Amino acid sequence: MKANGWCNLSGFIHDDALVLLNSEANELLPSADVLHVKRNIYQGAIDPSLPEDDIRRKEVTHIAVQLADDQIPADTKLKQLYRSDILTEFVRRVQMKDQLYRCADEFQALNIVALHPGSRHAWHYDTTECTVTLLLQAAEVGGEFTFLPNSRTDDTENRMAVDNLLAGDVSQAQTFARGAGTFTLFRGGYSLHGVTQVEGNRPRISAILTYDEQPDRVIDDEINIRIYGKRVESILARRKA
Numbered sequence: 001m002k003a004n005g006w007c008n009l010s011g012f013i014h015d016d017a018l019v020l021l022n023s024e025a026n027e028l029l030p031s032a033d034v035l036h037v038k039r040n041i042y043q044g045a046i047d048p049s050l051p052e053d054d055i056r057r058k059e060v061t062h063i064a065v066q067l068a069d070d071q072i073p074a075d076t077k078l079k080q081l082y083r084s085d086i087l088t089e090f091v092r093r094v095q096m097k098d099q100l101y102r103c104a105d106e107f108q109a110l111n112i113v114a115l116h117p118g119s120r121h122a123w124h125y126d127t128t129e130c131t132v133t134l135l136l137q138a139a140e141v142g143g144e145f146t147f148l149p150n151s152r153t154d155d156t157e158n159r160m161a162v163d164n165l166l167a168g169d170v171s172q173a174q175t176f177a178r179g180a181g182t183f184t185l186f187r188g189g190y191s192l193h194g195v196t197q198v199e200g201n202r203p204r205i206s207a208i209l210t211y212d213e214q215p216d217r218v219i220d221d222e223i224n225i226r227i228y229g230k231r232v233e234s235i236l237a238r239r240k241a
């Protein structure tokens with residue numbers, strides 16, 4: 001974690017427990033929305049000094065079948081795992097934070113994401129410093145997590161490496177072989193990353209566990225509507241009415 005900004009813990013979930021978590025996800029996913037989110041690699045904040053035609057301004061539509069936190073019942077094993085203080089404390093220690101809390105946002109806290117054959121997760125930075133994922137079901141082929149370690153800091157970006165990567169030269173990127181049950185922590189806010197195209201006959205399913213250094217962090221309605229679409233828009237509108 002210190003040297004590369006990532007940490008991959010394979011076999012973190014025992015095989016028998018993994019079967020339960022994966023079947024919960026597969027039972028819930030038919031009720032999930034297909035999200036279409038248009039974004040650039042920075043997910044919004046483009047460096048204004050970039051030329052108009054710079055590849056880093058380019059918007060790509062990200063497509064995923066995704067369950068938000070409010071769609072994952074409290075009695076599922078997956079939510080119980082996420083809500084475990086032992087796990088939160090473990091994540092805090094790996095991330096070397098003085099304080100770390102589960103995200104308080106009703107939609108973003110815990111998500112289940114299915115990438116179906118033919119889809120990928122385009123290169124991007126996360127809007128939070130550190131991201132935690134649990135792979136529940138690996139793709140048959142492809143669907144690999146790829147990562148350009150420490151490609152930016154708070155002050156600067158390794159533009160040469162990022163430009164080469166976006167132009168298709170993946171020689172600087174690291175790719176991890178991850179089996180289902182692998183728990184991965186990475187500094188996604190500082191390292192450009194994505195998931196290669198999923199191939200074969202089944203979706204790649206992962207859980208995204210979100211944490212924050214603030215105990216009460218919620219996300220702006222506008223951002224949640226942009227990510228989660230009509231369903232969340234109508235929940236929020238009904239509440240206001």
Ligand SMILES: O=C(O)CCC(=O)C(=O)O
Nearest residue numbers: 126133145194195206208
């Ligand atoms: O699914 C993964 O392994 C990575 C997901 C990711 O980058 C994200 O949700 O921001």
Ligand SMILES: [Fe+2]
Nearest residue numbers: 125126131188
């Ligand atoms: Fe990400």
